[in-house]
Amino acid sequence: MEKVLEVKDLHVSFDTYGGVVKAVRGVNFDLKKGETLAIVGESGSGKSVTSKALMRLIPNPPGRIAKGEILFDGRDLAKLSEKEMQKIRGKDIAMIFQDPMTSLNPTMKIGSQIMEGLIKHQNLSKSTAKERALELLRLVGIPQPEVRINQYPHQFSGGMRQRVVVAVALSCNPKVLIADEPTTALDVTIQAQILELMKDLQNKIDTSIIFITHDLGVVANVADRVAVMYGGQIVEMGTVDEIFYDPRHPYTWGLLASMPSLDTSVQTELAAIPGTPPDLMNPPKGDAFAPRSSYALEIDFEHEPPMFQISDTHFAKTWLLHENAPAVEPPKAVVEKRRTMPSNFAKPRLAEEVVL
Amino acid sequence: MLRYTLQRIVYMLITMFIIATLTFFLMKLLPGSPLKSQDKLTPEQITIINEKYGLNDPLPVQYVHYLGNLAKGDLGSSFQYDNRPVTELIGNRIGASAQLGFQALILGSIVGLILGIIAAIRHNTIFDYGATVLAVLGISIPSFVFAGFMQYILGVKLQLLPVALWEGFSYTIMPTIALSGFVIANISRFMRTELLEVMGSDYIMLAKAKGMSGTGIIIKHALRNALIPVITIIGPLAVNIMTGSLVIEQIFAIPGLGEQFVKSISMNDYTVIMGTTIFYSALFIFIIFVVDILYGVIDPRIRVAGGKK
Amino acid sequence: MEQKQLDQLSTDLFRPAAGRGDLEQIGRPSLSYWKDAWLRLRKNKGAIFGLIVVIVLTALAIFAPMASKNDYHTQNLSLSKLPPKIPVLEKVSFLHVDGKDKDGFDVYKAKNIKENYWFGTDDLGRDQWVRVWQGTRISLLIAVAAALIDLGIGIIYGGVSGFYGGKVDNIMMRIIEILIGIPQLILVILFILIFKPGVSSIILAMIITGWTGMARIVRGQMLKMKEQEFVMASKTLGAANSRLIGKHLIPNILGPIIVTTMFTVPGAIFTEAFLSFIGLGIAPPQASLGSLVNDGFRFLQTYPYLLIIPSIIISLLILSFNLLGDGLRDALDPKMRK
Numbered sequence A: 001m002e003k004v005l006e007v008k009d010l011h012v013s014f015d016t017y018g019g020v021v022k023a024v025r026g027v028n029f030d031l032k033k034g035e036t037l038a039i040v041g042e043s044g045s046g047k048s049v050t051s052k053a054l055m056r057l058i059p060n061p062p063g064r065i066a067k068g069e070i071l072f073d074g075r076d077l078a079k080l081s082e083k084e085m086q087k088i089r090g091k092d093i094a095m096i097f098q099d100p101m102t103s104l105n106p107t108m109k110i111g112s113q114i115m116e117g118l119i120k121h122q123n124l125s126k127s128t129a130k131e132r133a134l135e136l137l138r139l140v141g142i143p144q145p146e147v148r149i150n151q152y153p154h155q156f157s158g159g160m161r162q163r164v165v166v167a168v169a170l171s172c173n174p175k176v177l178i179a180d181e182p183t184t185a186l187d188v189t190i191q192a193q194i195l196e197l198m199k200d201l202q203n204k205i206d207t208s209i210i211f212i213t214h215d216l217g218v219v220a221n222v223a224d225r226v227a228v229m230y231g232g233q234i235v236e237m238g239t240v241d242e243i244f245y246d247p248r249h250p251y252t253w254g255l256l257a258s259m260p261s262l263d264t265s266v267q268t269e270l271a272a273i274p275g276t277p278p279d280l281m282n283p284p285k286g287d288a289f290a291p292r293s294s295y296a297l298e299i300d301f302e303h304e305p306p307m308f309q310i311s312d313t314h315f316a317k318t319w320l321l322h323e324n325a326p327a328v329e330p331p332k333a334v335v336e337k338r339r340t341m342p343s344n345f346a347k348p349r350l351a352e353e354v355v356l
Numbered sequence B: 001m002l003r004y005t006l007q008r009i010v011y012m013l014i015t016m017f018i019i020a021t022l023t024f025f026l027m028k029l030l031p032g033s034p035l036k037s038q039d040k041l042t043p044e045q046i047t048i049i050n051e052k053y054g055l056n057d058p059l060p061v062q063y064v065h066y067l068g069n070l071a072k073g074d075l076g077s078s079f080q081y082d083n084r085p086v087t088e089l090i091g092n093r094i095g096a097s098a099q100l101g102f103q104a105l106i107l108g109s110i111v112g113l114i115l116g117i118i119a120a121i122r123h124n125t126i127f128d129y130g131a132t133v134l135a136v137l138g139i140s141i142p143s144f145v146f147a148g149f150m151q152y153i154l155g156v157k158l159q160l161l162p163v164a165l166w167e168g169f170s171y172t173i174m175p176t177i178a179l180s181g182f183v184i185a186n187i188s189r190f191m192r193t194e195l196l197e198v199m200g201s202d203y204i205m206l207a208k209a210k211g212m213s214g215t216g217i218i219i220k221h222a223l224r225n226a227l228i229p230v231i232t233i234i235g236p237l238a239v240n241i242m243t244g245s246l247v248i249e250q251i252f253a254i255p256g257l258g259e260q261f262v263k264s265i266s267m268n269d270y271t272v273i274m275g276t277t278i279f280y281s282a283l284f285i286f287i288i289f290v291v292d293i294l295y296g297v298i299d300p301r302i303r304v305a306g307g308k309k
Numbered sequence C: 001m002e003q004k005q006l007d008q009l010s011t012d013l014f015r016p017a018a019g020r021g022d023l024e025q026i027g028r029p030s031l032s033y034w035k036d037a038w039l040r041l042r043k044n045k046g047a048i049f050g051l052i053v054v055i056v057l058t059a060l061a062i063f064a065p066m067a068s069k070n071d072y073h074t075q076n077l078s079l080s081k082l083p084p085k086i087p088v089l090e091k092v093s094f095l096h097v098d099g100k101d102k103d104g105f106d107v108y109k110a111k112n113i114k115e116n117y118w119f120g121t122d123d124l125g126r127d128q129w130v131r132v133w134q135g136t137r138i139s140l141l142i143a144v145a146a147a148l149i150d151l152g153i154g155i156i157y158g159g160v161s162g163f164y165g166g167k168v169d170n171i172m173m174r175i176i177e178i179l180i181g182i183p184q185l186i187l188v189i190l191f192i193l194i195f196k197p198g199v200s201s202i203i204l205a206m207i208i209t210g211w212t213g214m215a216r217i218v219r220g221q222m223l224k225m226k227e228q229e230f231v232m233a234s235k236t237l238g239a240a241n242s243r244l245i246g247k248h249l250i251p252n253i254l255g256p257i258i259v260t261t262m263f264t265v266p267g268a269i270f271t272e273a274f275l276s277f278i279g280l281g282i283a284p285p286q287a288s289l290g291s292l293v294n295d296g297f298r299f300l301q302t303y304p305y306l307l308i309i310p311s312i313i314i315s316l317l318i319l320s321f322n323l324l325g326d327g328l329r330d331a332l333d334p335k336m337r338k
């Protein structure tokens, strides 16, 4: 399938008074046309920073893209000027934020907020833009759009506002939609509606979605592939089946073990894994997860593990996949659900060049 | 919005009533009859005043009478200025004070807003630090000190501007600047904080994500939202200017209301003190009221029914 | 590194490293609240400047009048209007503290005066150095007294209001709302007109409306604390309670109180000065910074030092309290603590 977006060795750092916070440390992934990639991981693992970096929305100062490429449409977004980037934002890549209560301008009418992007990117006249805005409101399921278009955000409920944000994001038929925890702030039934809406619209306009969430239940429902982030890196990535039924990384095991059931749609927040996230100012030597991992090996405190490949689509960054590593038993919950994946290689391979 | 306005009006009337009552009884507490010390008055005048204002009646009667007069806009007559009505005295003096006050408020708001916006947009640069230092100085240095230094340097030493009096625009410059210092400092500080907060908000991030340009975002999204809360401090600042003008009019010998008020205090001209006090209070309260309403008009969350503050 | 090198990794390295991970991670060393606040305050240059200036000016206000052989009220017309003369600094020409008047005429020599009057003398021949520090003392006394009494009333009123809550709270807060609606200036003026200017009447006048701000803050903190109490009671028992109170509640309530008091003081210094200007300030021969500045204006053209010196002191004092207040607010805000 055609790749719309390709991220190579992305590093994002924040220069703070205390020192340089290396929030994202070498992230690689790609996004195919029409697919949904979920990014999961605990708080502070760098999910939002990664997604904002794709849009070049990292506040600078203090933040900066320290290294890496973001290839989109044959261009490296990391190197575009702000002016060129403005032409891409909202048009080719759009974004939905977590909190609908705060993501709309309280003193601007809903209509104007939707029309803004249309007027800018599609050169529509005010009246055509308004027509299109009405159409969008109808599309995202807002009743009485003719009335609603002239109202202010405070006159909308949270779920309605998030629909408006979805309408804003989809107004220019973007190729990529980044949704940063779009349903976390909503209650369960509204969540389901918004997810349904997004899936629906994805089918209609064939957008690729990067879906950031804490909720593994949602992941199982909406995603095609999953990337697990830890300490500013992707530690495991694979198709939904691979991640849920054949996880290889101890951190992923921890996440899954805390989840009651895979095919449930009830909200299943990631349970806490003991210990604290790594200090991103001074990342530990070796693997960042080692201090919290009960599977840690001696080598984990010395060398960072390379990325191993279990199948064409399944990657995991752990020494446990090295041939010299002892066989370990994952948590019971994971073992019970484990299935053999037919497409797996006979033996994990090294996925990349590594530097020790 | 209507409910909001009515509620404000009721509050305003209650406060006004309390002030009037307080002023009345406090004045009555003053030792001796105010007329005794006024040896300028002839016995006939005293009789006339006593009768007109019923100063011989029992206190409650006087009080009701006083409230009635107040409602009609009668603030009594001065004992010192040839028995002239206090309203007339106020009318004669209000022009200079109003001009000075408006000039200071406008200058202060404009300069304050500009400084605040620059400081926020150029956050953590030399501009920002400069504006911050200016704001701390503006808040800390009393207007009379500022006035004194200007008079000494610009008036006495360099002779660029007239030291005092009120005879043309050039005479208004120093007092206006002296009064606006505090306003500039407060508005710039407040604007900076508000704008920084707004610029960090989710909806600005969403506007950026829509592909809006930096200046477009500041003008269309950020400024309006940052300005709304700034309006709330305009009321107190206007009151501060009026208070400050009591002193500044003295220093620059400006024939305004404040100067007359201070003079009436030193001459124990109780009706003028009382009348001016009531007038000032009414003005203060009215300004706060107007600003509140303005706030409601500008903020759709209040203007449009169903909104919560 | 190629695959080959990876294979060369010693198999020893692949032994489980049980117990090496610090699952019981060492958190950030928990400094005490006050120590932490002090560390943060110390980094704030403005606040430290403010703190030092406040201490120096207060010390001068207390000790300078005592240490001088002159007092603030004895008049000596033969010594009137002497310009300032400070021994070493007289060499620094732009400071104009060489005992010469504005025409460059050495008054000290002409009158054959041996003593140095550091800040000069006023029109009645009083030692301005002593008067300025005496004035600072009065200004500080009024301001600190007003701030402390505000604090006392505010804590009681706000505490009662917040503690009882409900109807009591409602009524008490309505009263405050109405009081706040009355312009402070009006009340102060009326009050002093009746009770005649003096240190105590000025203090009282400022308190009449001044306490409301503190009362509101205390009430707010009180309400917050009540919420936390439930959490506390259910989560911790016995000894841990006292630790929680010391670690969370006291800082939460004390922080805003200290900061508010810090900002009340400069406000009160200003109000006192303001009263001097409208003829309701301290009566002579007593002096405050405000009355000195006010008197100074009479000699703006002829003896500017009588205006300039007290002006600088009062500005410096207000500035320092404001800087210190700003710094304390930033340092004591528990929300900022990571």
Ligand SMILES: Nc1ncnc2c1ncn2[C@@H]1O[C@H](COP(=O)(O)OP(=O)(O)OP(=O)(O)O)[C@@H](O)[C@H]1O
Pocket (backbone or CB within 6 Å): A014, A016, A021, A023, A041, A042, A043, A044, A045, A046, A047, A048, A049, A050, A059, A062, A063, A280
């Ligand atoms: N402006 C900033 N300055 C300094 N550090 C920052 C800044 N923004 C983010 N970070 C750091 O980057 C790291 C990753 O943050 P990020 O917001 O991406 O986490 P996240 O995975 O989205 O978490 P959550 O699930 O809570 O949203 C955090 O450790 C955070 O401290």
Ligand code: SF4
Pocket (backbone or CB within 6 Å): A249, A250, A251, A287, A288, A289, A290, A291, A293, A295, A296, A297, A300, A305, A317, A318, A319, A320
């Ligand atoms: S590399 Fe080592 S520490 Fe990291 S996850 Fe794998 S086993 Fe655990």
Ligand SMILES: [Mg+2]
Pocket (backbone or CB within 6 Å): A047, A048, A049, A180
């Ligand atoms: Mg996030």
